[in-house]
Amino acid sequence: MIDLYYWPTPNGWKVSIMLEECGLDYKVIPVDIGGGEQFKPDFLRICPNNRIPAIVDHDPLGGGEAISIFESGAILEYLAEKTGLFLPKTLAAKYSVLQWVHWQMANLGPMMGNANHFKNYAKNIADDPKQLEYGVKRFVGEVDRLAGVMDAQLSVNQFLGGAEYSIADIISWPWAFLIGRLLGEEILENNQHLSRWIDEVGARPKVQTGRAVASEKRDIKLTDAQEKARRELLFNQTNEKVRKAREEAARKV
Template sequence: MIDLYYWTTPNGHKISLFLEEAGLPYRVHPINISKNEQFAPEYLKISPNNKIPAIVDSQPADGGAPLALFESGAILLYLAEKTGQFIPADLRGRQEALQWLFWQMGGLGPMAGQNHHFNRFAAEKVPYAIKRYVDETARLYGVFDKHLSGRDFVAGSAYSIADMAIYPWIVPHQWQEQNLDDFPHLQRWFAAIKARPATERAYALAEQINPPARK
């Protein structure tokens, strides 16, 4: 059983996507970040960086005590290795998936996150910051669009944790002032993942836990 500490953000969606795809049993523990629940002392024992998501695996492969993990990329890699699913077995395919997983963690996520902040949430509109992060998001979309030319998914023909990491950060493309019509390979990839039954279940979970997430 996996205990998922979760809220309805792009990083939270990554883990529910994996769990739904893999069919792993899991329990959801909502951590409402708008109410600062991520700072609760009991949660900080699991996720010391006071961010979501986090998991506790009550049945780790070594047979030891329950294992707590934070950082969405680390969780995806752990679950892929635990189940033997959604990560290529061959050397080159594995490295391709992992480099794009880290591209999301170090590039797309932080830049799109700043885009969201300055476009949607900052008390003061800062035109320089808005333009900087909109432009950088567009550059990253262009890099990814070029990579997807001639391939179904990030690492080739097989869906992987890299796709699961990137997809939730493309969902709010309108917030980021990006038009998917400008990125045809990305748009085709995005539509294919959106139509997956596991994706539909993962986003239905978000609406159940946080109904305003539909917006």
């Protein structure tokens, strides 16, 4: 059995979709990141970076003690290795997939996260909207460029890693399908191959079940005070603020 430390966000969906696609048994352990549960010592011992997703596999590949993994890219590589699914075995095909997995982790995810932050969240935080202009320009520009990178790849390949559906698609889709919402629908009109792939991957039944895991938690309406506390927790993290929880986690080892 695999414990999935999870909240219904793009990075969480990568792993719930992979677990569904692989047909693995898993138990969802919700980590309410707006409520600060990512700072609990028990969770920090699994993920010292206080971010979901993370997994604990009680029946790991090769037997032995339970293994815990954080960072969605490492989790998807592990699950692909465990099941022999969605990562080709031959050298060239394997690295054709892995280069896109690492591309997603270093590019699409962080740039879309920052674009969303400056465009949508930060306006409730910044004293002066002018402070946000450069951030919006920089990160929206990057997401636009990255859409073009995917579009070019998908103009000659059915999937991101090549001819086969793989962890490159599973890791990229949960961010990519939100591009239209973030930048406006014309981005998809201008990148038809990307648009085709978003629809094709999104139509897979297991992608839909994976994305629906604990989706009811997204519908919870917060009061203004709760929303303010959530912003403070998520967007005002410093070494000093997290230090106490980290030290407590280390003491319990």
